Amino acid sequence: MRLIPSSPLSCLGTAAVAAVIGGFVLVGCDVVEFDEFDTDFTLFSGDGEEASPSPEASASPSPEDEEGQEETAQYALPASCAEAGAAEVVGDLAPGTVLAEDRGEVDGFADAEQLTCSFSDGTGTPGAATFTLVFTINVDPSLSPDVVAVPGAEEEMNWEVDIDVDVDTYHTDEADSLGGDLEYVGTVDGSTRHLYLSLPGELYVTAIAYGEEVPREDLERVVMLAAERVRG
DSSP states (O other): OEEEEOOOOOBTTBOOOEEEETTEEEETTEEEEGGGOOOOOTTBOTTSOBOOOOHHHHTSOOHHHHHHHHHHTSBOOOSSHHHHTHHHHHGGGOSSSEEEEEEEEOTTSTTOEEEEEEEEOSOOOTTOOEEEEEEEESSOTTTOGGGSOOTTOHHHHOTTSSOEEEEEEEOOHHHHHHTOEEEEEEETTSSEEEEEEEETTTEEEEEEEESSOOOHHHHHHHHHHHHHHTBO
């Protein structure tokens, strides 16, 4: 296949000090008996230098690490198209109300699973327009296009044939807020358009418009809405 990249805070104004002299503690301008001064001087070594903090304290995970771990666990493969809200997410972009749903393992990829929600007019006519929303886990469909299947468009979806495609990997503010990356792949003639959204936890949301010219902005809206629906 030929890939065509697109352009796309004291005392009298002086600093307060503390010192131990003859059993008394001098604090700023006042004198306090040492026995009554309840404090902990273990933070300082004998030469006056501050002691190093315990290694246990420095070993605690940073808030950024914890936040990253939580973000990674936010997305999960939906159990069904209804759970994913596929019909609501796709909306008027569906060429028909007939839904073909399939969920299962992905052949050839260990631990990979996929949910496919494909909308059509139900006629089954070869080449008829379809709009497909796919959720894939543990395998990147943008690297393995054969992973996603669109009913009635098997030949056209096979990127092994000599087809000119437009490819663009990019970011948007909304995608960044979800922790995702976007990749657009479409045939030059506009007959097939894929938009892949990769999310933390190796979950991928793909919108595929076949047989109709759907603007990329609409594909973006679909994958973003779908990602929000499966976000924990």
